[in-house]
Structures are given as C-alpha cells and as structure tokens.
Amino acid sequence: MLQKQRKLILNDQQRDAMRRAGRVNASLMDYIRPHITAGITTGRIDEMIAQWTLDNGHTAATLGYQNFPKSCCTSVNEVICHGIPGDEELKEGDIVNIDVTTIVDGWHGDQSExxxxxxxxxxxxxxxxxxxxxxxxxxxxxxxxxxxxxIGETIVPEAHRRGFSVVREYVGHGLGKQFHLDPSIPHFPNRQSRIDRLFPGMCFTVEPMINAGTRYARCDKADGWTVRTKDGRPSAQFEHTVMMTEDGPEILTQCNDGPRKGHQF
Structure with a gap:
C-alpha cells in the first residue's frame, strides 16, 4: 500500500503544475458564479462553462468521462451529485451544486460549490x-x-450534531494527471481510510455530501448518473482540491470571489 501511494507523491515541478490547474479551475468557478441565478437553465450553465474552457485552451474533464455527456455537473435540491445539465430552470428557493473539473496541461483541478x-x-x-x-x-x-x-472522523460527528447525515456511496479521491486516483477519500471513517495516509506531495479532493434526511441515495436508472436522496430531502456539497505539503494542507482551488472558511450563508 505504501509503495502504491508513493507513486502519487509529486515533485516541486509537478506540485506547481497542480497549483496552476487549481487556479484555472477556480477562475472558471468565479466566471460562472454571477450567472447562477433564477431563470437560467442548467444547460445554459453547462454551455457557458464549456465555451470558457475552450476559449482558454483547456479541457473539461467530465465531458465524455465514462460517457458523461456534459462539461459540468449541476445537482439541484435533492440531487446529491452527478446531475446532468439540461432544460431545468433554476428558480427562487433552489439550491444547486456546480461541480467543475478542468484539465490544464494534463493536470486536473476539481471543485464544487x-x-x-x-x-x-x-x-x-x-x-x-x-x-x-x-x-x-x-x-x-x-x-x-x-x-x-x-477526514471522516471530523465530518461525521459534526454533521450528526447538526441533525444531518453523511453520504457514504460517493467519496473524494486522489487527483493528478488522472481524474480519479488512489487513495479513496471517504467522508466517514472505515477500515481502509485508517490505513491510508496523506504524505507531502499528495493531491486529493475533500468533498462531503451532506443530506438533510437519510444518508441513503438512489441512482436514476434512466440516465445512469443522477444521484438523489432516497427520501427526497435536500442535499448539499462543497469540494476543494487539496495538496498535502510539509507544512500541512494547501487548498489549490480557492476562488477569488467565492466563500472562504468561516463564511455564513
């Protein structure tokens, strides 16, 4: 296991490449941010993200990934993750998670809000x-x-203290020149996560999915992607790409205009 993980440890040049990918992805999130308002369709959000990505010479990682058809994920209200952009129009009172992943010179930046x-x-x-x-x-x-x-030992007690639940079926992941790498990053503690370690030079995502009701999910059989809460109550998620350094964790996808630690919605 340790030998497998050491392959993921980045040198200084590779770390800088991941930092750049994170900055680009954060710029994309800042670009789309003002447009996430009532009246826009999720399909239009996707079109704008796809065009910005092309105009800036980068690649949308989700487009065609395991046949996913769009350049981002848009998950509204009870949708936990992997919502496919389409004709749905955002309306007053909705919550929507926008998940974007950009390939920059072969390296991935990944985040959601x-x-x-x-x-x-x-x-x-x-x-x-x-x-x-x-x-x-x-x-x-x-x-x-x-x-x-x-990660899970921190998230689960806090979510439960507030009366919410933590999704287990979908987790974070290592990140680099591939979209999904070891180690898996569950947001609840399990046997494997008590073995795997986060060494300096490793990049990974932290992306807890929190449900208002039951933690259980169901995947839409019609499209094979959209994941909803089993009880229909709302779900929310945030995600950052993080790099472990010798001094501790470094967030690579912090937006200039987005919420920072301590923000109150």
Missing part, C-alpha cells in the same frame, strides 16, 4: 452551511502523514 438561489428554506440553508463547514473542518484537521480517516 452549492449556490443558494434567492431566499431558500431554513433546511436548505442549514444543510448547505453544514456541508461547507464540514469541508473546512476536515481540511483543517489534516497534518502531514495523517490517516485519511481523520
């Missing part, structure tokens, strides 16, 4: 706040060489 459309219900606001806070609490808990389980 949940946006509140106008005035939303207290439940939708609270679950969004919980997902955001859990992501940052987990990142802050990491230290060089710590076990991956530190």
């Amino acid at each position: 949940t946006f509140l459309i106008g005035e939303v219900s207290e439940e939708r606001k609270a679950v969004t706040q919980c997902a955001f806070d859990c992501m940052h609490l987990a990142i802050d808990a990491l230290t060089p060489g710590c076990t991956v389980s530190k």
Whole structure:
C-alpha cells in the first residue's frame, strides 16, 4: 500500500503544475458564479462553462468521462451529485451544486460549490452551511502523514450534531494527471481510510455530501448518473482540491470571489 501511494507523491515541478490547474479551475468557478441565478437553465450553465474552457485552451474533464455527456455537473435540491445539465430552470428557493473539473496541461483541478438561489428554506440553508463547514473542518484537521480517516472522523460527528447525515456511496479521491486516483477519500471513517495516509506531495479532493434526511441515495436508472436522496430531502456539497505539503494542507482551488472558511450563508 505504501509503495502504491508513493507513486502519487509529486515533485516541486509537478506540485506547481497542480497549483496552476487549481487556479484555472477556480477562475472558471468565479466566471460562472454571477450567472447562477433564477431563470437560467442548467444547460445554459453547462454551455457557458464549456465555451470558457475552450476559449482558454483547456479541457473539461467530465465531458465524455465514462460517457458523461456534459462539461459540468449541476445537482439541484435533492440531487446529491452527478446531475446532468439540461432544460431545468433554476428558480427562487433552489439550491444547486456546480461541480467543475478542468484539465490544464494534463493536470486536473476539481471543485464544487452549492449556490443558494434567492431566499431558500431554513433546511436548505442549514444543510448547505453544514456541508461547507464540514469541508473546512476536515481540511483543517489534516497534518502531514495523517490517516485519511481523520477526514471522516471530523465530518461525521459534526454533521450528526447538526441533525444531518453523511453520504457514504460517493467519496473524494486522489487527483493528478488522472481524474480519479488512489487513495479513496471517504467522508466517514472505515477500515481502509485508517490505513491510508496523506504524505507531502499528495493531491486529493475533500468533498462531503451532506443530506438533510437519510444518508441513503438512489441512482436514476434512466440516465445512469443522477444521484438523489432516497427520501427526497435536500442535499448539499462543497469540494476543494487539496495538496498535502510539509507544512500541512494547501487548498489549490480557492476562488477569488467565492466563500472562504468561516463564511455564513
């Protein structure tokens, strides 16, 4: 296992390449941010993301990935993840997660944010706040060489304290020249995450999916991608690409205009 993980450890030049990919991806999120408003369709969001990516000479990682048909994921209300952009129009009171991954000179930057459309219900606001806070609490808990389980050991008690649940079927992942690498990054502690460690030079995502109700999910059999909460209650997610350094975790996808640690929705 340790030998397998050491292959993921980046040298200084590779670390800088990942930093650039993260900055580009964050710029894309800042670009689309003002357009996430009532009245826009998720398909139009995808079109704008696809055009920006092409105009800047990069590649949308999701487009064609395992036959996914679009350049981003748009997950509205009870959709946990992998929502396919289409004709759905955002309306007042919705929450929507926008997940974008950009390939920059062969390296991946990956992040997502949940946006509140106008005035939303207290439940939708609270679950969004919980997902955001859990992501940052987990990142802050990491230290060089710590076990991956530190992430789940931080997120689960906080989510449960607020009356919410943590999705287990979908997890974070290592990241680099490939979209999904070892180690798996579950947002709950399990046997493997208590073995795997995060050494300096490793890049990975922290992306907790928090449900207002049950943690259980169901995948839409019609499209094979869209994942919804089993009870139809809302779900929220935030994601950053993180690089472990000798001094601790470094967030690679922090936006200039987006929410930062401590933000209150």
